[in-house]
Amino acid sequence: MEEIALTQTAQKVLLFLLKKDGVPAKVLVEEGGVNNTPLIRALQELEQLGLVTEKREENVIPRRRLIFLTEKGKKVAEKLREINEIIKA
Template sequence: MKENYRVLSETEQYILLYLISVKEGVAVKEIYEEMKLSPNAVTLAVNKLINEGILIEKREEVFPRRRLVYLSEKGKKIAQLLLQVQEIMKGNQ
């Protein structure tokens, strides 16, 4: 019987690695501008990660009412594992 799981897309992995490198919430716009990815690709990936409980979304109450995203506890664990994979790929472990 086939296991039911999903592989993170490259964009999703980039987002998780970016968020673990910053210590606070990040505006979705800042993610795609900083990472030079398409706004649509980032928005779709962020929405999927929020729906899976990997990211947490908070909207600011004051203008400009940015949409901020944070790693959930689950997201932090996944991002840490991605960092470990990166280190192994570099040959540092």
């Protein structure tokens, strides 16, 4: 089994998307409590790991890139949530 280490920002992104998937990066900054520069790095990291994907909105001007969890990303985010619940208990 491959072991991966995720930054705190990447973990925040995964947990936020688990609650509210398919949002622009601006929403992650405004509602997710993530700063812009670390967010860009985290999104690149998560995309390389196959945990998130970006899609462009077609019927909106200007087109926005929406960020979605992949199936693999959902599994990882759910595990993170479980771990957080154990820690808080």
